[in-house]
Amino acid sequence: MIRFDGVSKKYPDGTVAVDDLSFEAPTGQITVLVGPSGCGKTTSLRMINRMIEPTSGRIWIDDQDTTSMDQAQLRRGIGYVIQHAGLFPHRTIVDNVATVPLLLGWDRRKARSTALELMDRVGLPASFAKRYPSQLSGGQQQRVGVARALAADPPVMLMDEPFSAVDPIVREQLQDEFLRLQQELGKTIVFVTHDIDEAIKLGDQVAVLRVGGHLAQIAEPARLLAHPVDDFVADFVGRDRGYRALSFQQSPPLPVRQEPTIGIGATPEEARAATSDGWLLVTDDDHHPLGWVEPQHLSGPVSSAMLHRGGTLARAHGPLRHALDAALSSPSRRGVLIDDDGALIGTVRAHEVLTAIEETERPAAEPAIPVGADGEGELRS
Numbered sequence: 041m042i043r044f045d046g047v048s049k050k051y052p053d054g055t056v057a058v059d060d061l062s063f064e065a066p067t068g069q070i071t072v073l074v075g076p077s078g079c080g081k082t083t084s085l086r087m088i089n090r091m092i093e094p095t096s097g098r099i100w101i102d103d104q105d106t107t108s109m110d111q112a113q114l115r116r117g118i119g120y121v122i123q124h125a126g127l128f129p130h131r132t133i134v135d136n137v138a139t140v141p142l143l144l145g146w147d148r149r150k151a152r153s154t155a156l157e158l159m160d161r162v163g164l165p166a167s168f169a170k171r172y173p174s175q176l177s178g179g180q181q182q183r184v185g186v187a188r189a190l191a192a193d194p195p196v197m198l199m200d201e202p203f204s205a206v207d208p209i210v211r212e213q214l215q216d217e218f219l220r221l222q223q224e225l226g227k228t229i230v231f232v233t234h235d236i237d238e239a240i241k242l243g244d245q246v247a248v249l250r251v252g253g254h255l256a257q258i259a260e261p262a263r264l265l266a267h268p269v270d271d272f273v274a275d276f277v278g279r280d281r282g283y284r285a286l287s288f289q290q291s292p293p294l295p296v297r298q299e300p301t302i303g304i305g306a307t308p309e310e311a312r313a314a315t316s317d318g319w320l321l322v323t324d325d326d327h328h329p330l331g332w333v334e335p336q337h338l339s340g341p342v343s344s345a346m347l348h349r350g351g352t353l354a355r356a357h358g359p360l361r362h363a364l365d366a367a368l369s370s371p372s373r374r375g376v377l378i379d380d381d382g383a384l385i386g387t388v389r390a391h392e393v394l395t396a397i398e399e400t401e402r403p404a405a406e407p408a409i410p411v412g413a414d415g416e417g418e419l420r421s
């Protein structure tokens with residue numbers, strides 16, 4: 041557990057970057073610090089490993105006051121990942137990953153074999169080991185950065201906008217893999233981002249900071265969306281927060297309808313015989329949905345080039361947001377539900393999902409309490 045206890049940072053020019061910050065980052069969980077540019081996120085993060093010294097207050101890791109710890113020893117227990125990865129350009133990938141173990145005096149062979157294992161864990165092929173950072177894409181470099189931070193198996197990880205410099209698709213992949221990795225590793229992570237969507241997706245709890253380094257609210261993502269404590273947090277979490285909160289509500293059993301289907305290669309006559317509706321779902325041999333066709337407009341056998349692939353797919357017992365999105369994005373307005381293997385279960389309509397939403401209790405019924413509002417700075421999310 042990392043605990044900020046009344047921590048402030050005033051830079052020599054008088055800028056107050058962090059003001060009386062108190063919160064706890066629980067062991068084995070991801071705590072995200074989010075807020076607008078200049079609100080003191082990076083300063084807060086760097087005070088944990090004492091790259092920046094607080095002006096006042098204390099930061100504790102478990103029962104130890106970090107100011108009383110030897111700096112080198114403190115940092116040995118903390119992995120640090122930054123935007124653009126910050127790799128050494130003249131070292132190979134395997135040597136970059138092995139940096140900390142080598143500094144710690146591990147023998148070269150053990151350091152390298154650990155580095156190779158970690159590369160595999162973060163999804164980098166062993167063939168990259170001998171490459172240099174400039175020979176990797178931005179997303180691959182970020183993976184190296186994560187592997188390097190994990191190399192000495194530190195219990196704590198500090199991550200400062202680690203996925204910001206890559207395109208949205210790669211970013212999403214990195215986020216998904218990061219969550220998968222965290223499920224296995226259970227590190228205590230403090231993660232900085234300015235992107236509320238990233239914060240909501242990754243955080244077990246999310247701390248929203250406002251400029252001047254004040255903590256506006258700390259809460260679990262669902263609660264933050266349902267009960268922002270003030271206008272600043274409400275604006276920051278966004279106007280579509282009601283919709284986004286559905287991500288955290290598991291779908292109750294929905295009224296699933298059987299959906300007629302055809303396969304690739306079906307003739308227009310077969311397609312028209314399969315349904316009288318304007319749209320027909322096309323599946324593969326394993327019953328995985330591929331897309332939709334309009335039987336009345338078919339001029340030849342169904343081919344993959346003809347498919348309308350606009351609709352998203354939702355797992356039957358996944359979040360309500362996915363089910364609603366599947367219905368809204370489907371050209372037929374029938375949302376496609378699949379099982380865990382990706383096979384078709386049936387379809388659902390938007391109004392049926394909305395009925396399910398109305399019948400589902402809203403999360404986090406009592407209001408969140410702003411941390412620090414009463415001067416105690418206790419975490420009560």
Ligand SMILES: Nc1ncnc2c1ncn2[C@@H]1O[C@H](COP(=O)(O)OP(=O)(O)OP(=O)(O)O)[C@@H](O)[C@H]1O
Nearest residue numbers: 051053055057076077078079080081082083084234
């Ligand atoms: N070395 C410094 N000297 C003076 N002021 C500084 C220094 N470093 C940061 N600041 C100021 O402290 C405030 C907080 O900076 P910090 O980098 O912690 O914010 P941030 O939330 O991480 O911002 P961003 O999202 O833009 O990276 C800002 O006003 C910044 O200008």
